[in-house]
Amino acid sequence: MPExxxxxxxxxxxxxxxxxxxxDLTRQHSGEPLGQRIVVTGRVLDGDGRPVRDTLVEIWQAxxxxxxxxxxxxxxxxxxPNFTGAGRCLTDAExxxxxxxVKPGAYPWRNHHNAWRPAHIHFxxxxxxxxxxxxxxxxxxxxxxxxxxxxxxxxxxxxxRERMVARFxxxxxxxxxxxxxxxxxxxxxRAATPRAAD
Amino acid sequence: MSDFTPxxxxxxxxxxxxxxxxxxxxxxxxxxxxxLEGQLLDGAGEPVPDGLIEIWHRERFGRxxxxxxxxxxxxxxxxxxxxxxxxxxxxxxxxxxxxxxPGGSDASLERVPPERRATLVAGEDGGTLRWxxxxxxxxxxxxxxxxx
Numbered sequence: 470m471p472e473x474x475x476x477x478x479x480x481x482x483x484x485x486x487x488x489x490x491x492x493d494l495t496r497q498h499s500g501e502p503l504g505q506r507i508v509v510t511g512r513v514l515d516g517d518g519r520p521v522r523d524t525l526v527e528i529w530q531a532x533x534x535x536x537x538x539x540x541x542x543x544x545x546x547x548x549x550p551n552f553t554g555a556g557r558c559l560t561d562a563e564x565x566x567x568x569x570x571v572k573p574g575a576y577p578w579r580n581h582h583n584a585w586r587p588a589h590i591h592f593x594x595x596x597x598x599x600x601x602x603x604x605x606x607x608x609x610x611x612x613x614x615x616x617x618x619x620x621x622x623x624x625x626x627x628x629x630r631e632r633m634v635a636r637f638x639x640x641x642x643x644x645x646x647x648x649x650x651x652x653x654x655x656x657x658x659r660a661a662t663p664r665a666a667d
Numbered sequence: 668m669s670d671f672t673p674x675x676x677x678x679x680x681x682x683x684x685x686x687x688x689x690x691x692x693x694x695x696x697x698x699x700x701x702x703l704e705g706q707l708l709d710g711a712g713e714p715v716p717d718g719l720i721e722i723w724h725r726e727r728f729g730r731x732x733x734x735x736x737x738x739x740x741x742x743x744x745x746x747x748x749x750x751x752x753x754x755x756x757x758x759x760x761x762x763x764x765x766x767x768x769p770g771g772s773d774a775s776l777e778r779v780p781p782e783r784r785a786t787l788v789a790g791e792d793g794g795t796l797r798w799x800x801x802x803x804x805x806x807x808x809x810x811x812x813x814x815x
Contacts, residue, residue, distance in 0.1 A: 477750075480725075480727060481726045485687055516671065528684075529683070531680075538683050539679075539681075539682050539683045541717070553683065554683070555683060555684035591678065591684075593685060603672060604676075605673060605675040623676075623759050629673045632670065655670055656671065
């Protein structure tokens with residue numbers, strides 16, 4: 470990496486239109502998608518544990534049946550006319566993000582005999598510096614497919630693998646509405662020191 | 668500090684989510700802007716059709732999904748070089764590289780072994796910049812290490 474590269478500031482996101490509704494994947498169509506409604510929330514932090522504010526968080530996922538709307542996904546699980554499976558938001562001043570969606574299903578992927586991906590949500594993040602860029606996947610706690618998934622296990626350190634698994638969050642769970650999962654993300658690089666007036 | 672969130676592959680199904688309208692236009696076409704065209708190739712020289720290329724210049728970033736022939740293109744503001752990110756389903760972590768204008772050079776490029784520098788320098792074809800990305804093989808593009 471050229472030494473002048475990774476500490477250059479990351480981009481700003483004026484060109485990517487982030488609408489208030491973009492973070493609620495259950496309200497992008499005329500009806501509600503099928504599946505378990507969930508809230509996924511957490512903080513984006515830098516390597517020193519400071520919040521990364523105003524950074525773009527993009528997610529994409531399969532529907533509750535484990536099917537992506539992407540035309541490249543052709544396995545015989547149903548599409549949901551009320552679910553696209555893509556969302557985006559900007560983090561707030563405390564580095565927080567929040568999405569409402571449905572829990573994605575597991576799906577087969579032909580990598581080897583009887584290969585199934587554990588339920589996951591793809592995340593794309595930018596962060597404070599060019600070197601902070603991260604594309605990763607968030608998993609759900611206790612998934613029985615973890616031991617068999619080469620993508621999950623492509624991270625050799627078991628403790629690092631656990632950092633890709635959200636935890637169930639009863640505090641954020643909304644009564645009579647949605648289960649909540651909490652997942653904090655730690656990016657490389659350093660966020661700007663908050664201004665004194667903040 | 669070692670508790671960074673690990674990287675995972677972008678996978679094959681991002682096409683409905685990450686590209687955005689006008690995403691390949693890092694600058695609006697006009698005086699001084701350049702069009703860059705290229706192809707994402709694997710170790711056997713075959714096109715990589717479901718990759719994602721991002722080019723960043725200052726605070727602006729552009730994004731282009733490679734097509735069935737592995738082709739990508741950008742409209743770029745004037746600059747001596749551009750930072751490039753490469754995502755593809757076979758990559759556990761994205762790759763980072765740079766493309767320089769023809770004849771361009773700086774201290775970073777000079778630290779690259781001379782025989783490999785050409786992989787970072789665009790060609791010129793009737794005013795269009797031409798630059799291919801080779802993920803592996805004899806003429807593998809120089810990729811820069813991630814932040815330690």
